[in-house]
Structures are given as structure tokens and as C-alpha cells.
Amino acid sequence: MATLVQSSFDPVRRRTLPPELMSLIFDCLKVDRDWATLGACSLISHQYLRPARKILFHCITLKMRGSPNPILIHDVARRIQGLCDTMKRDPDIVKDIKRFEVLDSYPVYESQWITQQPTLPRLIKKLAHVQECTFGCEVGYLQWRLLTPSLAASLERLFSQPSLKSLTLCNIGGIPSIVMGTAARYLYLNNITTDLYPCPYPDSQLCYLNVRTVSLANTESAWELMKAHSKNLKLIKWRCWEDPQATDGVSFPGRIDLGKLPALKKLCVRLSYGKIGRDLSGFCDMLEAATCPTPLTIVELSILFPQHNFPSDITELRGYDTIWKRLAVALLRPQYNALRRVTMNLTVHEKMRTWNGQKENSVAEFRKQMHHSLGSLLNVSTFHFKFKVHVFNQM
Structure with missing residues (x-):
């Protein structure tokens, strides 16, 4: 008489992936921003519901x-x-x-x-x-x-x-x-x-x-x-937007006193030079308004210069040496004795032309002129000063 052998295979039993593998799959779906697939995974089983929803509702x-x-x-x-x-x-x-x-x-x-x-x-x-x-x-x-x-x-x-x-x-x-x-x-x-x-x-x-x-x-x-x-x-990142046509566009009123910020360590300012350097003058006003020593140790200044037609026009954009000398004097005030690093990034539009058989470009010309204007800061022993001239990204 034949005996009935019971199989160990259970057709109802479902096979599931290891949790580590599912976590890796969910992370990949998150990077790909595939929210539809993540939503579908949350409906497959209760095992996947919580980790999928944690990502979906993050x-x-x-x-x-x-x-x-x-x-x-x-x-x-x-x-x-x-x-x-x-x-x-x-x-x-x-x-x-x-x-x-x-x-x-x-x-x-x-x-x-x-x-x-x-x-x-x-x-x-x-x-x-x-x-x-x-x-x-x-x-x-x-x-x-x-x-x-x-x-x-x-x-x-x-x-x-x-x-x-x-x-x-x-x-x-x-x-x-x-x-x-x-x-x-x-x-x-x-x-x-x-x-x-x-x-x-x-x-x-x-x-x-x-x-x-x-x-x-x-x-x-x-x-x-x-x-x-x-x-x-401790840190202030300040982006100014200068509109030469606006009458209410001054970014730095004179009553700002950095000495009233006892924990400030780093100041990063991004501004536009415009046609007359209004915001840069306002920045100097702010530095000069400090009434007591400040713990400021790092200053990062980014200045964007407007469009020009020829490399020789960069002299007009740079303006007179007065404003740059004023900036140097302000940074050397005793209120900023804790200053250890000053970085200046200057961005100009690159223009090329051939003059008497030689090529001229705005970046090289501007770098040479600014090296002369900022000479008083290059030899300061109390803090490290560095400036770079960049080019606007060409679209």
C-alpha cells in the first residue's frame, strides 16, 4: 500500500529579502527620488511599511x-x-x-x-x-x-x-x-x-x-x-544686492557696530561694486563704527564688478585708490586686533583684445592694478591677507 509522503514545501510561506538589502534598496530609491516605487514598496508588507514611510514623510x-x-x-x-x-x-x-x-x-x-x-x-x-x-x-x-x-x-x-x-x-x-x-x-x-x-x-x-x-x-x-x-x-554670511536705480538700496547704515557682537568669529560679505562702490564704502563705514574690541578672526569679502567694454576700462571700475586705502586702515584698527585672516575675491567680466601685437585681458590687468591698490594689506604681519581675481562664468 502506497504511503503518502508529506512535502516540506509550504506554498503559503513568503520569502523576504534581508533587512540590510532592503535598506540599501530604499536608500537608492531615495537618491533617485523614485517616490512612486517607495510608495508601492510600503504596500507590499508591514515589514517594508515603516522604513518606506520614514523616507516618504521625511x-x-x-x-x-x-x-x-x-x-x-x-x-x-x-x-x-x-x-x-x-x-x-x-x-x-x-x-x-x-x-x-x-x-x-x-x-x-x-x-x-x-x-x-x-x-x-x-x-x-x-x-x-x-x-x-x-x-x-x-x-x-x-x-x-x-x-x-x-x-x-x-x-x-x-x-x-x-x-x-x-x-x-x-x-x-x-x-x-x-x-x-x-x-x-x-x-x-x-x-x-x-x-x-x-x-x-x-x-x-x-x-x-x-x-x-x-x-x-x-x-x-x-x-x-x-x-x-x-x-x-559666531558666523554671519551677508549677501547684499545693489541696484543703482534704487534709492533705498544702501546695505550698510553707519550705526552697525560689530563690537556689540561678543561671540562673532567669522564675517563673510558678498556685495556688488556697482558704478560708485556704494556698498564697499558702506562696508568701510561698518568697520569704522566699531566702538570696542571684537573677537572677529576671519573676514571674507567677495566683490562683483559690473560689465565693461574693454580691458582698459577696468581702471574706471576699480575706482580710485582712496576706498581701498580706507579699507586697509579700517581693518588695521585696534578694534580688530584678533583678526587673523582676510580673504578677498574679486569677480570681473573677462575681455580680450590685441593691442600693438600683444593680447590684453581684464583679469590680468585687474590683478596687476589691485596688487598696487592693496599693497598696504599684503605686508601686514598681524593677519594673513590673500586676494584672488575671478571671471564670471560664461554661459
Whole structure:
């Protein structure tokens, strides 16, 4: 009588990949930004759900976009509602959200601002583990006073969270001083204004400030924030934008006193020389306004020079030696005895021509002239000085 042999093969049993291999696959999908495949993986099994969602929800971005794949306001509103519903079903997802970005745009064709969406404050209130936050306007300009009270309150709470490490604010006007009492260590401000004369923030952890100014109002707001967060502020990166046609384009008012920043170690400034060197003169004003010694040890100055027609015109762009001698005298003041390194990067448009059988170019001519103008800084024994002449990237 034949005996029935039971097979050890179990057709129901599923074979799974090792966790290390799946982690490597997910990392590759993240680098390729293949979110559709990651979403599909999260639906295969519970084993893949958590690691896939951790990547998918790491960064939440709310912004509108044009062609080729347009994202309209109703798409953003639907996503906000979907995120709120998902967090309600699975509250643990909140722990996976480490970066949050809201970049609004001026509404056209009967659209709306993202900040007008009624569910946005409810979404922001749920965020408790965000480490990087970006808020502002990509096209247009936001006024803080026009935000709804619930949205303003939720943003103030988000900016003050202890978990927040980096905060970026773009194209916003009239931000209350209390909102700027952020717990972040890194702060980037792009064309923003705040209430002037805020009180010092005793619990400030801000160490690195990156600021872009386009007007005197921007500069005054940035300066007041520097003083309010001066306790631990070590590095300032300042980008100025000079418009010769603007009457409110001065980047450095004379009352900025670097001696009031007791922790500042490094100052990086990028400015345009323009036609008259207005911002460079303002920078000298700022250096001369220091009333007490500063711990500043590194200064990096990047200057962009305007277009010119011939290499010989570079003399006019360089201006007179007076402004460069003034810069040297300002850096040698006793308030900057701690200074150890000064770097200057000068960028010009490259122009070539043949004159009496010899080729001339702007870079070589400018380097030779600046070596003469900056000679007083080249022989300083208390700090190392270095300058380079660069060429604008040719498109």
C-alpha cells in the first residue's frame, strides 16, 4: 500500500529579502527620488511599511509649480487634508517628519495663497519633531499681519520648538519680534523685515546667520536680530544686492557696530561694486563704527564688478585708490586686533583684445592694478591677507 509522503514545501510561506538589502534598496530609491516605487514598496508588507514611510514623510513640501507637471492650489489643499487624515490614522508618522517647507506664490488666474488654506494651521500644529523649516514666498511677498491668527500662532509655536535646528524665512514683511525668538542654531533670512528693537533672547542658541538684504529696511531688521541673538552668534554670511536705480538700496547704515557682537568669529560679505562702490564704502563705514574690541578672526569679502567694454576700462571700475586705502586702515584698527585672516575675491567680466601685437585681458590687468591698490594689506604681519581675481562664468 502506497504511503503518502508529506512535502516540506509550504506554498503559503513568503520569502523576504534581508533587512540590510532592503535598506540599501530604499536608500537608492531615495537618491533617485523614485517616490512612486517607495510608495508601492510600503504596500507590499508591514515589514517594508515603516522604513518606506520614514523616507516618504521625511520632508513635506507645500508649493505650487508650473509646467511641465503643474501643481495647482487645489492639489496643495488636497495634500494638506490628506496629510491631516493620515496623521489621524497613524500618529507615529509625525515622528518621521524632519523637514517642513511652505513656499507660497502670488495667486494668479483666480487662485489662492497657500497660507489661506483653512487646514494649514491644523497640519502645522501636529508637527512636533521638525528639525528644518522653510517658510515664505517664492514669487511675491507675504505680510505677516495678513496671516490668520491661528496660522500665526501655529508658526510661532513651530519656530520655537527645541527640536528645530534650521529655520529659513523668505520674502516676508512685518514679522513680530516674539516670532523671531527661535530655538534654531541656523537662521537664513532672505528679504525679510521685522519689528525693530527686539529684546535680547536669553535662551537663544543661534550660532550661524545667513542673510540676504535688498533694502535698508532689510538691513535694519537683520542688524536688530544680530544684536538680539548675539550671545552665541559666531558666523554671519551677508549677501547684499545693489541696484543703482534704487534709492533705498544702501546695505550698510553707519550705526552697525560689530563690537556689540561678543561671540562673532567669522564675517563673510558678498556685495556688488556697482558704478560708485556704494556698498564697499558702506562696508568701510561698518568697520569704522566699531566702538570696542571684537573677537572677529576671519573676514571674507567677495566683490562683483559690473560689465565693461574693454580691458582698459577696468581702471574706471576699480575706482580710485582712496576706498581701498580706507579699507586697509579700517581693518588695521585696534578694534580688530584678533583678526587673523582676510580673504578677498574679486569677480570681473573677462575681455580680450590685441593691442600693438600683444593680447590684453581684464583679469590680468585687474590683478596687476589691485596688487598696487592693496599693497598696504599684503605686508601686514598681524593677519594673513590673500586676494584672488575671478571671471564670471560664461554661459
